[in-house]
Amino acid sequence: MKLSPLAEQAAEVYKSIQTHICSALESFEPTARFRNDEWQRTDSKGGTGGGGLTRILSGGEVFEKAGVNFSAVHGTMPGSFAAKLGGPLEDVPFFATGVSLVIHPYSPMVPTTHANWRYLELGERAWFGGGSDLTPYYLFEEDAQHFHSVLKGVCDQHNPSYYPRFKKGCDEYFYLPHRKETRGIGGIFYDYLGRDEKIDLDATLQFSKDLGFAFTEQYLPIVARRKDTPYTEKEKNFQLLRRGRYVEFNLLYDRGTHFGLQTGGRIESILMSLPAVVHWEYCPTVEPGSPEEQLINTLMNPQDWV
Amino acid sequence: MKLSPLAEQAAEVYKSIQTHICSALESFEPTARFRNDEWQRTDSKGGTGGGGLTRILSGGEVFEKAGVNFSAVHGTMPGSFAAKLGGPLEDVPFFATGVSLVIHPYSPMVPTTHANWRYLELGERAWFGGGSDLTPYYLFEEDAQHFHSVLKGVCDQHNPSYYPRFKKGCDEYFYLPHRKETRGIGGIFYDYLGRDEKIDLDATLQFSKDLGFAFTEQYLPIVARRKDTPYTEKEKNFQLLRRGRYVEFNLLYDRGTHFGLQTGGRIESILMSLPAVVHWEYCPTVEPGSPEEQLINTLMNPQDWV
Numbered sequence: 219m220k221l222s223p224l225a226e227q228a229a230e231v232y233k234s235i236q237t238h239i240c241s242a243l244e245s246f247e248p249t250a251r252f253r254n255d256e257w258q259r260t261d262s263k264g265g266t267g268g269g270g271l272t273r274i275l276s277g278g279e280v281f282e283k284a285g286v287n288f289s290a291v292h293g294t295m296p297g298s299f300a301a302k303l304g305g306p307l308e309d310v311p312f313f314a315t316g317v318s319l320v321i322h323p324y325s326p327m328v329p330t331t332h333a334n335w336r337y338l339e340l341g342e343r344a345w346f347g348g349g350s351d352l353t354p355y356y357l358f359e360e361d362a363q364h365f366h367s368v369l370k371g372v373c374d375q376h377n378p379s380y381y382p383r384f385k386k387g388c389d390e391y392f393y394l395p396h397r398k399e400t401r402g403i404g405g406i407f408y409d410y411l412g413r414d415e416k417i418d419l420d421a422t423l424q425f426s427k428d429l430g431f432a433f434t435e436q437y438l439p440i441v442a443r444r445k446d447t448p449y450t451e452k453e454k455n456f457q458l459l460r461r462g463r464y465v466e467f468n469l470l471y472d473r474g475t476h477f478g479l480q481t482g483g484r485i486e487s488i489l490m491s492l493p494a495v496v497h498w499e500y501c502p503t504v505e506p507g508s509p510e511e512q513l514i515n516t517l518m519n520p521q522d523w524v
Numbered sequence: 525m526k527l528s529p530l531a532e533q534a535a536e537v538y539k540s541i542q543t544h545i546c547s548a549l550e551s552f553e554p555t556a557r558f559r560n561d562e563w564q565r566t567d568s569k570g571g572t573g574g575g576g577l578t579r580i581l582s583g584g585e586v587f588e589k590a591g592v593n594f595s596a597v598h599g600t601m602p603g604s605f606a607a608k609l610g611g612p613l614e615d616v617p618f619f620a621t622g623v624s625l626v627i628h629p630y631s632p633m634v635p636t637t638h639a640n641w642r643y644l645e646l647g648e649r650a651w652f653g654g655g656s657d658l659t660p661y662y663l664f665e666e667d668a669q670h671f672h673s674v675l676k677g678v679c680d681q682h683n684p685s686y687y688p689r690f691k692k693g694c695d696e697y698f699y700l701p702h703r704k705e706t707r708g709i710g711g712i713f714y715d716y717l718g719r720d721e722k723i724d725l726d727a728t729l730q731f732s733k734d735l736g737f738a739f740t741e742q743y744l745p746i747v748a749r750r751k752d753t754p755y756t757e758k759e760k761n762f763q764l765l766r767r768g769r770y771v772e773f774n775l776l777y778d779r780g781t782h783f784g785l786q787t788g789g790r791i792e793s794i795l796m797s798l799p800a801v802v803h804w805e806y807c808p809t810v811e812p813g814s815p816e817e818q819l820i821n822t823l824m825n826p827q828d829w830v
Contacts, residue, residue: 255807274806285806396785462798469775470785479702479776486807492768494805498798500580500591501561 221292224344225313228337228423229290232317233271235335235430236288239319240273242434243284246441250278252286257484261293268292268313272487276494280445282324285490290315295340299481303340304413310341316348317430318474320491321437326457327447329354329361329402330464331437332491334474335426345413346422350433351388352440353402353464355457357513359523361440362403366523368436369406369429376425384408389520394467399517401467456510458497465496527598530650531619534643534729535596538623539577541641541736542594545625546579548740549590552747556584558592563790567599574598574619578793582800586751588630591796596621601646605787609646610719616647622654623736624780626797627743632763633753635660635667635708636770637743638797640780641732651719652728656739657694658746659708659770661763663819665829667746668709672829674742675712675735682731690714695826700773705823707773762816764803771802 221229240252252273261267270289275281292313301307316336323330333350352365366385373381384406392401412419468475468491478488504510527535546558558579567573576595581587598619607613622642629636639656658671672691679687690712698707718725774781774797784794810816 253806276806283806396791465771465802466775466795469772470782476776485702489772489804490806492804494803496771496802496804498795498800498802500559500582500589500796501792 221313222339222344224419224423225315225337225339228426229315231423231427231430232290232315232335232337233288235427235433236271236273236286236317238431239317239434240275240286242438243275243281243286243321246280246438246445247275247278250275250281252284255487257487259289259291259293259484265293270484270487272484272490274490280323280325280328280441282322283490283494284319284321285487286317286319287487287490288315288317289487299477300340303338304410305340305343311339312341313339322461322493323441323445325445325447326355326449326453327444328441329444330461330493333405333430333433335430337423337426343413344419345409346411346419346426347409348426348429349384349388349405349407350429350436351392351402351405351407352437353460354513355460356453356509357403357516358444361443362521362523364440365403365405365436368432370524372425372428372432373406375428376421380408380425381406392467394463394471396470397463397466399463399514400520401464401517403516403523404520455497456504458495459499459502460513461493461496462498465492468492527619528645528650530725530729531596531621531643531645534732535621537729537733537736538596538621538641538643539594541733541739542577542579542592542623544737545623545740546581546592548744549581549587549592549627552586552744552751553581553584556581556587558590561793563793565595565597565599565790571599576790576793578790578796580796586629586631586634586747588628589796589800590625590627591793592623592625593793593796594621594623595793605783606646609644610716611646611649617645618647619645628767628799629747629751631751631753632661632755632759633750634747635750636767636799639711639736639739641736643729643732649719650725651715652717652725652732653715654732654735655690655694655711655713656735656742657698657708657711657713658743659766660819661766662759662815663709663822664750667749668827668829670746671709671711671742674738676830678731678734678738679712681734682727686714686731687712691828698773700769700777702776703769703772705769705820706826707770707823709822709829710826761803762810764801765805765808766819767799767802768804771798774798 252275255272258269259267268291273286275284295312297308300310318334320332330353335348370381388404388407391407558581561578564575565573574597579592581590601618603614606616624640626638636659641654676687694710694713697713
């Protein structure tokens with residue numbers, strides 16, 4: 219398949235973001251390194267359909283499980299899926315590229331994070347999507363403020379309406395209705411950027427690139443600050459229970475997970491988002507006024523962090 | 525709400541099944557006992573809507589987490605849900621009662637099991653549903669044969685077509701398409717029994733009752749046989765990974781879980797089905813010819829056990 223110039227550039231950008239982030243994460247690890255799995259995709263019509271590079275670091279000193287996936291896939295999208303994405307109800311050629319990451323540290327003092335930046339072409343239409351968000355187990359307000367202020371800085375350079383719009387989008391998307399909680403303290407989430415509104419797609423790729431390269435600055439200072447904070451068994455156990463909520467969100471509600479599983483994506487690359495160790499307990503309780511209760515209250519009432 | 529005679533009888537039957545099963549499970553535990561939580565439901569119209577009794581045993585010597593829930597709820601079902609169940613696309617009075625259980629033992633040598641028997645009235649229609657199934661981590665053929673042969677015995681007493689039909693229904697329902705595996709080695713699963721085919725509903729309640737009271741005979745001899753079998757850390761770890769598949773099924777595909785969460789059921793009673801401790805690992809492998817590989821092969825190719 220002959221790619222559009224923008225498609226080629228986007229794939230290059232996302233690949234370089236993957237390399238940049240993996241190197242930065244490895245710098246926290248004395249010995250653990252990313253394992254690299256290249257994979258090829260077979261299109262539904264049987265032809266080649268692109269592929270990807272899944273990079274997973276397991277059992278580090280700081281990071282229990284970190285996955286950073288790059289992919290660039292193309293082929294024919296069945297009309298039933300195309301229609302859901304605003305395309306026509308007929309088979310359409312598509313191209314999709316992006317990088318997607320989930321980082322689960324061991325320590326309950328270090329938050330989990332997720333990010334994704336992607337570009338999609340569907341028939342005649344093209345758009346960008348993505349975002350990043352933070353899921354702390356113990357809430358340090360300065361961490362939430364730092365994460366959001368880096369995001370706001372990048373957004374404001376491109377369009378002052380982006381941060382407030384996409385911050386709200388994130389709180390709405392990463393929401394567990396059955397728990398009446400957000401998944402974490404948010405970040406930004408955007409989709410269909412450039413599909414329905416007239417914007418410069420080259421500038422939007424640059425937005426994606428700026429966000430991707432700012433990610434390490436957003437997250438790693440928090441890791442550096444919290445990784446040596448001592449914690450108790452009770453705090454570790456609270457993290458394991460909260461990870462259950464992470465799994466509930468990803469399996470019950472996440473559109474990306476459902477889309478990937480239904481379109482025959484690479485299972486192990488999709489489900490690398492799930493934490494290594496998770497607990498569920500019947501009717502867990504938290505003490506009134508405790509940090510655990512404070513976290514839950516915050517997740518039930520999304521806040522402005524900058 | 526005035527209940528129909530069959531509704532009242534069904535609720536009594538399911539309550540007695542709950543008592544019977546909980547006592548039998550406790551007989552395996554020197555000290556652990558079921559915790560009993562009675563709850564009331566508020567109907568969507570704000571009135572009383574019945575309630576239930578959730579019974580959970582945690583941290584036993586044999587059973588890490590066992591939940592046996594009884595409920596009898598009624599009210600008005602929104603048309604959007606009623607239509608999915610074959611009712612009209614308008615608000616309809618409904619009544620539902622049943623008992624539902626999930627048992628997760630500690631030992632990887634003792635299988636997990638799930639069962640449910642229920643009765644539903646929706647407007648003018650009424651039907652039964654339910655079944656039970658077994659999820660071993662290490663496969664002992666005699667256990668699978670025992671579980672299925674007790675089931676077949678009960679089915680055959682009522683209708684010789686039941687076991688083959690419902691055994692197939694179970695293999696089809698408890699299936700993870702993304703893994704191309706069944707959840708376990710099956711059992712029986714039936715739904716809408718009496719809704720579309722003319723059968724004696726009293727006899728069908730008796731079928732439900734016979735199944736419910738046969739459950740301990742189906743499962744507990746397996747527990748007795750395997751509970752003291754020694755196991756290695758590697759075998760324990762395989763169980764924790766396989767439990768991940770259990771969670772994937774329940775959150776991605778189980779209609780009962782989705783229905784409960786969407787209709788505002790009691791979250792902790794619904795999600796008691798999730799194991800206490802679960803692991804996910806990126807690209808786990810099994811040795812060729814190992815018992816782990818044998819189990820996976822069996823789950824990919826459902827078998828006849830009797």
